Amino acid sequence: MAGAHDAAVLAVARRGDPVSRAALAQELQVTPQAISKILGRLMDRGLVEEAGTVAAGPGKPTTLYRIVPGSRRAIGLHLTRSRLHSVVVDLTGEILERRELEIGRLQPVPELIGTLADEVRALRDVGPGMLLGAGVGMPGPVDGEEGVYRGTSAPDPWRGAPIRRLLAAELGMPVLLDHDSRAALVGEAWSQPGLLRNAALLLVEDGLGAALCLDDQIVRGAHSHAGEVGHTVVRIDGIACPCGRRGCAQTEYRAALDRGDAEHAARILAEVVVNLVRLVDVDHVVLGGRTVHEQHEATMDAIREALAAGLSDDPWVHVEVMLSTRGMDLIAVGAACEVLEHEYGLPQVLVGPEERG
Amino acid sequence: MAGAHDAAVLAVARRGDPVSRAALAQELQVTPQAISKILGRLMDRGLVEEAGTVAAGPGKPTTLYRIVPGSRRAIGLHLTRSRLHSVVVDLTGEILERRELEIGRLQPVPELIGTLADEVRALRDVGPGMLLGAGVGMPGPVDGEEGVYRGTSAPDPWRGAPIRRLLAAELGMPVLLDHDSRAALVGEAWSQPGLLRNAALLLVEDGLGAALCLDDQIVRGAHSHAGEVGHTVVRIDGIACPCGRRGCAQTEYRAALDRGDAEHAARILAEVVVNLVRLVDVDHVVLGGRTVHEQHEATMDAIREALAAGLSDDPWVHVEVMLSTRGMDLIAVGAACEVLEHEYGLPQVLVGPEERG
DNA sequence: GACGTATCGCAACAGCGTTTGCTTACTCTT
DNA sequence: AAGAGTAAGCAAACGCTGTTGCGATACGTC
Structure with a gap:
């Protein structure tokens, strides 16, 4: 070690x-x-x-x-289908500068890499200290190990794109790629060291994503797919979901919002959180993402209430529910913090037979 | 390390x-x-x-x-409210001898410790090699770190009993206590090293329990409560559960069984497994426990079908569904393997600030 | 029987944390 | 002002574990 x-x-x-x-x-x-x-x-x-x-x-x-906060820097990108949000952070994860870019149309991969690289170059010289590299956080199935966007079965120009390799070659600096929710959790954990040893982050953007940190290790899973909580079933035989099943949390949540029933929507999030807490027993739950930010008080109350009702009332099983400390910069900062974490964080634990690929 | x-x-x-x-x-x-x-x-x-x-x-x-399989031995106990199942295993986890005891009534804690100790003593001299200690696996909220049965809020003579300390004092040998499903997973992993790096075990006994192994680390959670999957909600506003909520997997499962609808029961297990796979992305799911053993084929088919329907069909996200290799000895063997694991397994990872309690 | 090859093992070395003993720097007492 | 007491920090030696270098051993082939 x-x-x-x-x-x-x-x-x-x-x-x-x-x-x-x-x-x-x-x-x-x-x-x-x-x-x-x-x-x-x-x-x-x-x-x-x-x-x-x-x-x-x-x-x-x-x-x-x-x-020495100014001794190192990292760049973080938050990539979605419509926008690209970029930050530079120092060694403690504080934002030095931020940029925003609207993406008009769905770019093919080579053009996308160019767009990403331009944003990085625009931030390259901001702030003191050694620049360690750039991190990219994006929604959907992402293979963090390989740095590849896996995509779904649906037709998608980005599907299978080796974004990390391409961007690293273009920029000549280390690049990391990860799922948006995992990046967000890394960011939260980086700026509050020690607090989130066993924590879950629920990310409510267009879809519903989650990330887990157990025993100070970010959970990636066997295929780097951990945290796809949006298609977790909360109501058997519920509303049909594009994924082919019925009653997926994400679809039920969106349906409730669409019919104006914010209370029920909050309750669905709450059930997801309670299920998650029961399964992996985290003691901190962080809420983040564009959608939840608007109504965070009501959502957090619903979650706290569901936790109080669903869990044993013993004081030693208390679960803390908190809002992301980063607001809208959550994922971009997190992606940058993945670079910091990679360089200066606890070494990844990968012992045992056939330990490295 | x-x-x-x-x-x-x-x-x-x-x-x-x-x-x-x-x-x-x-x-x-x-x-x-x-x-x-x-x-x-x-x-x-x-x-x-x-x-x-x-x-x-x-x-x-x-x-x-x-x-050298015969160089070490460990004793494992599977404790339920009605029975006590005991085994001695060698260093590879193979069973050397097995005992069974019906427990007529709910014994108070001191008597219970005596009963457990008697079974251990009866197995003490079976087989060659150094006896390392005894492990106890039992259902319900168990604090594996402290070796204490936490119990639920309901009145219960065993609630809060420091079983590990009491039994260790009585026997003069190391004792470990853990949740039944976690013990079972440790047992499965011990006898198939390397196979279950990212795996979940679903234990279907009276209740529904689960255990997770992620990156070769058994998940215990912040309060040692991980795996309480029985009270995970699969149908919002479903059947009322004694726990106070509605639509808990365990209650829905039992209700389906009680009305003779084995197919629907299997489907509920399948939904639980799919939810679990989506959240933590394990590539192996092990089924075990008394109840599932009787109809394992149908249950496994239902789970495989749900996984095929619910997951991306890409070949690199294949999830293997398998039956426990230990049958009814699952938990007792697992409890014994926890002792072997404790002594000769990979060291527990607990780095970072304030690393030990 | 000489030669090539792969395994095995001793010896020296390197990284990291511990132990031990001494030095430094400050406060309090007389 | 001088001495005693106390806590912090440094240096060197040591222990554990794995690496590197080199020689010894055991087998096949020519």
């Missing part, structure tokens, strides 16, 4: 307040001496710096350390 | 066929020299032995190694 402790120290530093070696040693369960070596490495890389000393009683005063 | 490679080598050896150093080096992505050291350690502990040589062409013939 090379770098696991380095990443953990960086995660603590990202919380904002300067920290002492002793506090880090306490939190990571290693000796202060090991923290010295870790901080030495991080300072050599320019990621961390000294932040003065505090004297609290007798003895040598404690040296404090803090993260 | 102390012992991660040792555990991985043991996992490969568990598959049965003797293996060479070169093959292990290839599979674990380490040098043959490292495999030498790892095998040396494992042989010192008696877990592995040489298994002859084979000469395949010019050069020094390859030495083969195999696991």
Whole structure:
């Protein structure tokens, strides 16, 4: 696990307040001496710096350390069929600049890559620090490992496009591609380290998506398809869905909205959340996405109510429901944070036989 | 990650066929020299032995190694309100002996501990090898970390009982406690190493339970409650459930069975499985438990059909549906395998800030 | 019997965290 | 002002694990 402790120290530093070696040693369960070596490495890389000393009683005063937000940057793109939303963020995930582009028509893949590359180039020189690369978040089935948009069975010019490889070749920098909801959760977790060890994010845009983080690991699944919660059935024999089944959450939700029944729509989201909590037992649920943002209070109330009714009332099973801290930038910031996470996050756990492809 | 490679080598050896150093080096992505050291350690502990040589062409013939099944043993208990099923298994998870005990009435906790301990003592001296400890699998909310039966809000003499601590004290050996479905999945994964990297197990006993393994990690969740799939809603506004909500899978399933509609019952299980696959994207689904065993063919067909209908038809999203390999011993064997896993499995991943409680 | 080849194993080395002992820097007491 | 007490930090040695280099061993072929 090379770098696991380095990443953990960086995660603590990202919380904002300067920290002492002793506090880090306490939190990571290693000796202060090991923290010295870790901080030495991080300072050599320019990621961390000294932040003065505090004297609290007798003895040598404690040296404090803090993260250097401006030492690294990453670019994040949120791609949909109609718009392209772009941001540059610093090492802590704070936005340095933001761009917005309306896409008039469905571009063929080579043109799309050009459009994406132009946006990245426009942000390339914003802010200080080393630019690590660009992340792209988009809806629909995405293979994050391969960096390919899988698409559905329906005809689609983007289907099967190896976006990561093409864009990386075009730009000459590292590129990551992921599902929009997973990107969003990575972004939320990056800026609130330690809080979302076991969390789910529900993304309500045109469709309904989810992402899971269990034991500090983002769940991608066997085929990188985890989180397709929109076509989860909440009402057997319910409304027919284009996917061929009946009673899918996404279709029921949209039908309720279309007939003006916001209350019932909120209730469907609530049932989805409760089902999800029962299955994987997360203790934090984050809501995000364009649609939910408009009526978030009512939706959150409905979810909290359903959780209270559906779960055991013991205090040790409390589930915190919260709104995304990033608003409309949620996915673009998340895509950028995937790049940061890739470089400076906890190493992916992939042990066991035939560990790497 | 102390012992991660040792555990991985043991996992490969568990598959049965003797293996060479070169093959292990290839599979674990380490040098043959490292495999030498790892095998040396494992042989010192008696877990592995040489298994002859084979000469395949010019050069020094390859030495083969195999696991020593009789070197270790573990005891597994499957506890329900009416029965106690016990097994001893060897290091590979094979059953050495099995016992069955009817429990006439609901025993108070001290008496229950005595009953459990008696069964363990009866199996204590069966078979060769070092006895590692005992595992207990039981239905209902169980806190595997703490080894406590949480129970529901309903009055229950077992509620809050620290079974692990009490039984360990009584027996003077390590004891593990876990949810029945999680134990079952650990058992299945132990005897088929490498196959169930991303898998779900659906356990159909009196209730409906599930367990998840994602990226080779058993999912326990924030409160050790993961897998409570029985009270997942599959039909909003459906049949009233004792849990207070309507349309819970477990209640709908039982209602269908009670009115003799086996086909609809199977369909409900199928919807649960499809929902689960969509959310976490597992590529293996294992079915187990008393109830499903009687009609497994019909149930499995229904699930396969629903998966084919509900999932994209692309070949790279195939989901394998299989029946438990252990029949009625599923949970008892799984509980025993939790002990083996605890001792010789991949180390639990718990990195990051405030990593240990 | 000499030669090529593949496996095996010893020895030195490298990364990372721990242990141990000493130095530094500050406060409090006399 | 000098000394005692206390906490933080540094340096070197060590342990564990896997890697690299090189020589030893065992087999086939010419």
